[in-house]
Amino acid sequence: MSLKRGEGRSVSLTLRRSSALSASTSGFSRHQKKFPNGDTYTGGWRNGLPEGEGRYCWADGSTYEGGWKNGSKHGLGTYTWPNGACYKGEWQNGCMHGVGSFKSPDGTCYEGGWAHDLKQGLGKKVYANGDIYEGLWKAGKCEGPGRYRWKNRNEYDGEWKAGRMHGKGTLKWNTGDRYDGEFKNGQEDGIGIFTWADGSTYNGFWREGSKEGVGVYRPAPTDNKRATTPLERHTTQPAAAELAKASAEAEEEVEAERNVPSPRGGHTSDASADDVEEAPGRAAGRGDRAERVFVREYEAGRLMREDPISPEELEAVFGPFRRRADRAERRQRRRRRVANKLGETIYKGHRSYDLMLNLQLGIRHSSQQVAKEPPLKQLSDIHFQQKLKQFFPRDGSKATPPHPSMDFWWKDYCPMAFRQLREVFNIEAAEYMKSICGDQALRELPSPGKSGSVFFVSHDDKYMIKTMRKGEVKLLLELLPKYVAHVEKYPHTLLVKFFGLYRVIPENGSKVRFIVMNNVFQNALPISKQYDLKGSTQGRTSANDAPRPTMILKDLDLDIKIKLEEGWHDRLMDQLAADCALLEELRVMDYSLLLGVHYRSTGWMSSPPATDKEDEGDEDGDTPHAMGAGAILAQRSARQTTEGPESPQLQASPLRAAGSAALGSMALDADAEVEHFKRMQAAKEAELAAVRARIEAALGAGVSGKRLADLMSLAQFQMLSRDARAFRSPTVVLSMRPQRSVTMRPVAFSAGATDDISHSMGQQRTQLGMNVVGTALPADADSNATPEDVVLYFGIIDILQEYNMSKRLEHGYKSMFNDGRTISAVNPKTYSRRFQEFLENVFV
Structure with a gap:
């Protein structure tokens, strides 16, 4: 029997009714309890309720061992279900809440964030069939950036919404084909680049899983077959929406997760990943077109026409974009060298x-x-x-x-x-x-x-x-x-x-x-300020020089107070108490908290960006189409597993051979949620006008209206794809300032919050002390300084100083000239208490 959502509350009520069994109902003590329904409890007790550390055994075989607070599971603990499922991690008010790991009897396991018994935030899940998902979750479903890897080595790395591919991402097959672009409700929808294993590419628009409108096709240099039928390159790879059906989340696991609802109802299926078809878009032949480029126009996936593009047209349309991309890449390389x-x-x-x-x-x-x-x-x-x-x-x-x-x-x-x-x-x-x-x-x-x-x-x-x-x-x-x-x-x-x-x-x-x-500070963002904090004040200041990023400041130099993201303040204070208790027991003192502060307003790089003018004259770089990786579509498996597993849905209808939707109608689709539709409506008219002038200058006034319209569509597409290819990099995530509550505390799980930044920095789970988001407030209430968004890195260092005779003598000597409470050399108990009290005033 799995523990129900309200069971934690019923336990408290049972214990309240049974409090008469204890001779002492006030103050903390340790007790062994046996209840009329067969449940037993051994551990801390206060006011007739479990408190502190304890073990509770239910009559059905379920057990919980860990922290309690006011009769509810709270802190660190391990819950084991009768079927062998186990959760080990953080609890809050009787719910799985925080960071923890869940293991199911079928081998499925999840490690990461939880909120109110549901997967939330950054986490990694390994399915029973061998599939793996790493990324962000929301309310038990994949949401935000994440990577799903099928056991047959197909992979999607991109954005999710409600368990479906939605936003920007890359979908690739073990054959080497790939699709880079935008998705909507599990289908290719928006700007996309399809790259075949031989190097052929198609850059264009997609709508509901099908190519739509005008795009650019580049054959591979070794391409020697012609394929111009409407079914070209559409016979060997799966539709993107179908690939989701190749993995699944076991229902019994979901049931074991305290009745956490699984993402189903059209969002998942129970097919295996073994029988993935091949993606729509793979050609039986490609044509003798080495070193040539073509304009193609599609309607609902059907190829309507194809025309070659001359070198002059390529330079007029793509040249400025390519040179701009080259300059940006050189700036990045130069910054990496200068760092x-x-x-x-x-x-x-x-x-x-x-x-x-x-x-x-x-x-x-x-x-x-x-x-x-x-x-x-x-x-x-x-x-x-x-x-x-x-x-x-x-x-x-x-x-x-x-x-x-x-x-x-x-x-x-x-x-x-x-x-x-x-x-x-x-x-x-x-x-x-x-x-x-x-x-x-x-x-x-x-x-x-x-x-x-x-x-x-x-x-x-x-x-x-x-x-x-x-x-x-x-x-x-x-x-x-x-x-x-x-x-x-x-x-x-x-x-x-x-x-x-x-x-x-x-x-x-x-x-x-x-x-x-x-x-x-490993893998940290650029540290703006770093502090060594002990909680003492005697001599705890740095030199009078202006602070530098490499200078280690001390207690008296600290001029800010920090509000951590929701949920992280209590986690920090609880962990400080546990760590300091150990150090106190070991008779250790003189340790400190090393704190690194990154101010998000400074951005990723501290050095000023190079201007376009500085980079002009260097024209080396990729060909005009190289604005992102190639792309791939995915598909449906035919084989079903016996366990009936489910996974995040990538559902899409098959590619259609008929239908029509003009490029203009795509741009004006008010219901479209994929970002490129909105960006198209706000395209930079001045930049488009400059492109038009270059085309007319290069081709002359005799260029046909149809040809000019094609080339302008390609230019508009290039403008949009320029922004689309930046996908949730640390720089992008860092620019997403998290929401703040009315108390100025960053809102948990919001865009740009701790889980989001941790994922973009390559972490598999959130960790106290790494990429923790907060709001820095001026320590002086009368200061005119404004609150700033910060990312924090911290840890306790120098824990190998014993309170020995040398330190006792140091304390006695310095106390003759200073207040003994302000110097570093004090006994471990005093040091621990002062250290925690000081940090409580820093992290408010």
């Missing part, structure tokens, strides 16, 4: 070159050794005491390769425990080695603190490598078991993520110890 990465690349002859080689050789060796070990169900005490040692002679050995560095000894601390941590953090061994030990060198950073440690960063900015003192290594090894348990329990932990602990002893050299950890 400075922090740190100094370690080259041969650099003071740290040998050390880098030793580190890379050792990590590669250790990773290969632990990869041979079988998976562990649970770490034991022995795993926290293991050490892997290896000698690396310069000339190599049976176990090690030859290398250009000096001989050295290598030690890997707790290799299996750190392998487990990397798995918890979804770090693959191959990706770990490639980032640190690949062909590209590490970069050495200037030391940002007083410790004197040396910092390195991987070429892709994913990993930070820090040299450590012996005392820090000892402390880390002592706290490692509790640290591992903590990060396994709290997937949104803000604590710095440790991936490996190593030591190098060069021949005739000193011991050098390293810790590999995450870079808080």
Whole structure:
């Protein structure tokens, strides 16, 4: 029996009636309860209701273990249904709400966002038949940008609405054909580019799954067959709308998801992905047209006429657009080159070159050794005491390769425990080695603190490598078991993520110890300001210089308060409490929150864009039609699965061989929702007039009215497609400012909010501390500064400072001259409380 939507409320009522069973109905305590209906509860109890951590077992076999608040499931918890289905993740007021994973008995699994028991926000779903969807969800259906991959390697990557392809996207087959363009209600509708596997392309308009109006056809250079019949290239690939029927979402899974409604009723079907037909648009032959271009006109998919385009006409229509695209691409390349990465690349002859080689050789060796070990169900005490040692002679050995560095000894601390941590953090061994030990060198950073440690960063900015003192290594090894348990329990932990602990002893050299950890600002937008926040005030200010993006500001420099997106403030405060409780238990202090702030008003790039004038004169580039990738259509499968699965619908009617709709009528279709119709009505008349003047100048006054109309239609099409090819890139998403509530808090799941940005940045799920959207308000209520949209990156760093005798003496000495409550060196309990109180005033 699956848990009903209102069952969480009925549990609370039952517990209220049964509160007399407890001798103490006020204050917190731990109890074991057995109810008349056979249910049992063990865990925290307050005022006659479950509170804190507890386990509830229903008589039908369902169980829940995790957090409770006022008698409802709240916080982190795991719910298991009698049929074996399981949800593990965040809860709010008795509902699956936040980030969590769901696994069905048939093998279907989903990991991502939830809201009120429905999939919401960024998530990934793997279907029982092998299909995969990664992207945004809304009310349990695919909505927004997302990628659907069929098990036969067909794929759609684009925008969705109510479970259907809708908006801009790319649909491609395992044959190599593809369609790039616009969709409406699961069908090709709008501007589209169809590219065949041999390189032939058709750029034009589509309406309800069929070609419509005037477009440009470019045969492949090797094309040597003629195909001009109305059925040309329409016999071997599926219609876009039909491909949806090749996958499905199991009904029993939906039922297990606490009666979450599945996207059905014309939106899905239960066909398998095995029998996908081939897309309409594939030619039996193409004609002897190498290096030639043609104007084609279609009505409802039927080819009405075809005329060649001369080189002069091509240049008049497409030349300016091509040159503009080339200039934009050169600007992007120049910006990428100019983008400075922090740190100094370690080259041969650099003071740290040998050390880098030793580190890379050792990590590669250790990773290969632990990869041979079988998976562990649970770490034991022995795993926290293991050490892997290896000698690396310069000339190599049976176990090690030859290398250009000096001989050295290598030690890997707790290799299996750190392998487990990397798995918890979804770090693959191959990706770990490639980032640190690949062909590209590490970069050495200037030391940002007083410790004197040396910092390195991987070429892709994913990993930070820090040299450590012996005392820090000892402390880390002592706290490692509790640290591992903590990060396994709290997937949104803000604590710095440790991936490996190593030591190098060069021949005739000193011991050098390293810790590999995450870079808080990995894959981040350009950071406008960064802060190191401890909650203390004594000496917590930077130099008087004007702030620079690379300058680390401190507590007294903070001049803003931040309102996080709806739902994220409570998540942050709860996680801070859990993380600080662990650090307090471990007697650790002097840690800080590293906060990076990206102001969305600055855009993606901080450098000013180059002007068109700067780029004039460089005419290299693609041919005029190269305004986007090629395109492909999709189709219907004939085979049905026995389970009756469903998936997001890509339903469309087959291509029709008859019917008519003029290009002009498409532009004036008031009901059309695809963006190009609206843009066509507002086309830039001045730009079109300039194109017309160029055509008349190139072809002379004798050009026919029909020919001029064709060429002007192509120019108009090119103007529209210029905007259409930008599809939900980080730059585009960043420009979508999220809605704000009346309290100035960004609205959850709105366009440009946390889930949207996280998806555009390549994340598989949202993560506290990465791409979190907020509103920055002036800290001074009397300030005239206006609220600004920001994207935040943050994490707790420097967690290896124990409150030892040295820190006690520091506290005593500094307290003689300053208020003891304002200095950093205080006992862990005081430090934890002050740290949380300070951040509560920052994140309001």
